Amino acid sequence: MAEVAEGEGRQARYRVDGMDCAACARKIDTAVRTMPGVEDVSVSVVASTMTIRHNGASDLPAIEKKVKGLGYSVAPLTERQVSSAAHTHDEVCDHDHDHDHGHDHEHAARHDHQIHAHAEVAATHREGEADEALAWWHGGKGRLTILSGAALVAAYIVGHLVPAVAPYAFFVAMLVGLIPIARRAVMAALAGSPFSIEMLMTIAAVGAVILNAGEEAATVVFLFLVGELLEGVAAGKARKSIQSLTALVPQTALVEENGQTREVPAAKLSAGAVVLVRPGDRIPGDGTIIAGDSSIDEASVTGESSPVHKSVDEQVFAGTVNGNGALRVRITAAAADNTIARVVRLVEEAQEAKAPTERFIDRFSRYYTPGVVAVAAAVAVMPPLFAGGSWAEWIYKGLAILLIGCPCALVISTPAAIAASLSAGARRGLLLKGGAVLETLGKITAVALDKTGTLTSGKPRVTDVISFALPEADVLRFAAALEVGSSHPLASAILSEAAVREMPVPPAAGAKALGGLGVTATVEGQPVFLGSPQAASERCNLSTEATARIRALNDEGKTVSVLIVGDQVAGALAMRDEPRPDAADGLRALSAAGIRTVMLTGDNERTATAIGRQLGIPVRAGLLPEDKQRIVGELKAEGLVVAKVGDGINDAPALAAADVGIAMGGGADVALETADAAILHGRVGDIARMIRLSKRTMANIRQNITIALGLKALFLVTTILGITGLWPAILADTGATVLVTMNALRLLRPIE
Structure with a gap:
């Protein structure tokens, strides 16, 4: 068993199969939490796991027996030891130089990840793969449903051949399916959950037999088992959508x-x-x-x-x-x-964080089920007592109302939609840390975005190669020769441009970095210098034309390096951290949705304004981390629901202050940890997709609640009017549950 020490207590983890919805998790949680020595319980429907924190004196076998008594299979997770080599990032460079521009290299110290826990999650998926791959008829629910169906068919045949024994045949057929259901109902009641679906089903079936409706009782039990089976199959599809990611590695x-x-x-x-x-x-x-x-x-x-x-x-x-x-x-x-493990882990954690709507439905269902029992009792008793109605007729109607009132469809309406949405988002690299985040995203009215690494790629590239005394090709060739071996961002930009143009780079001799000025070397027998315009002007006079051109490039937010070959100004290279390819389209998508956007950056005003003008977004530049946090607060004070998007350490305070913090993937770990959501692959357009996913999810949840309550209301009326009876009632409950689940699974479709 995976049992580890944690603080003053200990922790045990189990795989629990057979859970279909939040109601199942709640029954297990209620039962286990009351066991001696148990300090805390966490049940994950999505991961099919149960984690128990206990004081070391708990009777773990008794806990397993308790859960099995509720109708679920339990298996301790095997402990997997995973070793992790320390990873340090060292930048090695032959020489370093500065072209009169600041470069802040901020590296976030990596958090100590819980490798052991991560391995257990992976082990859970691997151990569950065989179970998930089995056909439905190989599982316990499938076998019981088939057996109950066969018994019902046999009862019909026997009843047709020997009518006198038909009531007994149907009674036996009912018991085949009802005994396991009743056993679970009793165990749930003893564990603190008296108003379970199993208990309502048992009361209705026994009552039907007492009213000489044994044939209908047996049919209702069979339909109930079919409904449970369909719930399990549908829930399994949502579960597999995430677990299948692990098979990619x-x-x-x-x-x-x-x-x-x-x-x-x-x-x-x-x-x-x-x-x-x-x-x-x-x-x-x-x-x-x-x-x-x-x-x-x-x-x-x-x-x-x-x-x-x-x-x-x-x-x-x-x-x-x-x-x-x-x-x-x-x-x-x-x-x-790795990426896959991280996605799976974050989504599973997110699916256990309930949305406000889900919490409301959860609370509502706690009162709803006892209320349904009270209404059913009133329907069964009041008309015969006060209106001279038939006891048999109205008790029958009361039993039907018990089945109609089963809360499964209502309880699953929200978590099913949220689980499907989180899964669909994860497959596109959109990670959301819970239903609350998913729900809030749809209400966003303003988005504040960082510049470097968010709207831009985060690394400079060559935008212009300017010829003064030598052709552009030679300017780039000589500049690249000086930068070979350097890890400086601007050097990487020059070398990348030379590679893209398939430019042969000549060897350089005696390369030497001049701190704060540039770099010099001998290339093809000539002294060559590459550095800032100011440093170049001290070595060689810059013409009026060259000065004007450099000034114009600087006004566009570009960093310019001047190349001197021999004693003449050969040319210059302009570099800038350019916008991501989809940045403009992504911002337009937000504007089209009526969402206000603003750039918040610590970069200088000139560079930020140039990028902002290119992308069509208002700019607030030269900001410290506390400034970004303050501006987010100001936007919220205006009544806006604010999302902050960033990727660096300096974004963390603002990410935490926003209604929703969104980290761009590949950024600092502290940003990913602080944020409520993450865009794993850095597409600006994914911000709008994430918001559309939220709106689509909330619309789906409203549809689900309407389906769940609408069908129940319809059959409640028809039952009281005497139009429908027990088996249509169970069909209403089963049908609503299946419809709600299948409707939620539509969210697994790709996000447009």
Whole structure:
């Protein structure tokens, strides 16, 4: 059993099969929480797990027996030890230089992840794969339903052949299905849940037999079992939508060590390992390409339909498919903390965080079921007592109302929709930490966005190559020669541009970084300097034309580096952190939805304004973290519901202050931890998609509640009028539950 010490107590984890909705989890929680020594209980319908925190003196076998008595199978989770190698990020550079511009490299210290717990979640999925893969008729509910159906058919045949024994045949057929139901009802009542669906079903079936409606009682029991089976199948579909993500990661990986390649389990990969990914293979872990280039099919993780070409120094994700080129990848995250594991973990945690609507329905159902029992009793007793009605007729109607009033459809209406939405979002890289977040997103009226790494890619690229004395090709060629071996962001931008243009880079001799000025070397026998305009002007006179051009580029928010070859100004390169490809479209989608947008950035006014003008978004620049937090507060004071989007440490206070904090994936861990939601793959357009998902979900929940209560109200009226009886009543409950679940599963469709 997975049992670990936690604080003053201990923790035990179990796999629990047979749960279909929140009502099941509540029954188990109520039963286990009253057991001696139990301090806390957490039951996850989605993960099919139960976690118990106890004082060490608890009788765990007795707890297992209690849960089994409620009709669920329980199996202790096997403890899995997972080791995690420490991962440090060291930047190695041959030389460093500054082109008269500031670069703040903020690296968030990684939190200590609970690797042990993560491994148990993965183990739960693996141990449940066989159960999930079984056909419905192999499960306990399936076998009981088939047996009950067979007994009902046999009773009809016997009753037709020997009418005298028909009542007894139907009574036996009813008992086949009712005994397990009644046993669960008694156990739930003893455990503190007297008004369970099983108890209502038992009372209705026994009452029908007493009223000589044995045939109808047996039919109702069978239909109830069919309904439970359909609930389980539908709930399983929602569960599989997340659990299937774990199957994307390959079982093995080819690790390179000391020039040799050997196959190891992918689950044992640790940060720093180098793996070989052959064409057509799935990538076994999150990592960075250190050799090779290829097209990567990321559809399973990002939802992108077209493969993305990636090369050295670019990031790849676990579970994506390598195209036609061999890659060497350095793993950056242990198996328990890769993209897929993180998605699964966050979604499962989120599905246990209830939305306000779900909490209301949960509270309502606690009073609703006893209320239904009271109404059914009144219908059964009042007309015969005070209006001279037939006892048999009105007791029959009261029993039917008991079945109509079963709260399953109502209870599942909200969590089913939320679970499906969280799953659909996760498949597109939209992670939401709970139903409350999902519900609030649909009310957003203002979005404040960071610039660097959110609206922009987070790294500069060359936007202009300017020729003064040498052709553009030579300007880029000489500049790239100086930057070989440097890890500076601007150096990377120049080298990337040379690679894109397939520019041959000549060797440089005597490369030397000049702190705060630039870099110098000898290239093709000539002294070459690349640095800031100010440093260049001290070495060589800049013409009026060159000065004007540089000033114009600076006004566009671009950083300019001047190249001097020999004793003449050869040219210049302008660089800027450019907007993400979908940034403009993403902002337009928000505006079209009537949502106000504003950029909040710590960058300088000139650069921020240039980007803001390009994207068409108002700008607040030169901000400290506390300034961003203050502005979010000001927007909320205006009556706006505010979402803050960012990716850095300096965004954390504002993310926490907003109604919904959204972290852009790939950002600092502190931003991801502070935020309520995360856009895993950094698409600005996903903000609008996330909001649309919320609105679609809330509309689905309203539909579900209408279906659940509407059908019950309809059959309540028809039952009192004598139009419908017991078996239509159970069909109403079962039908409503199935309709609500299937309607919720529509949310699994792709987000437009």
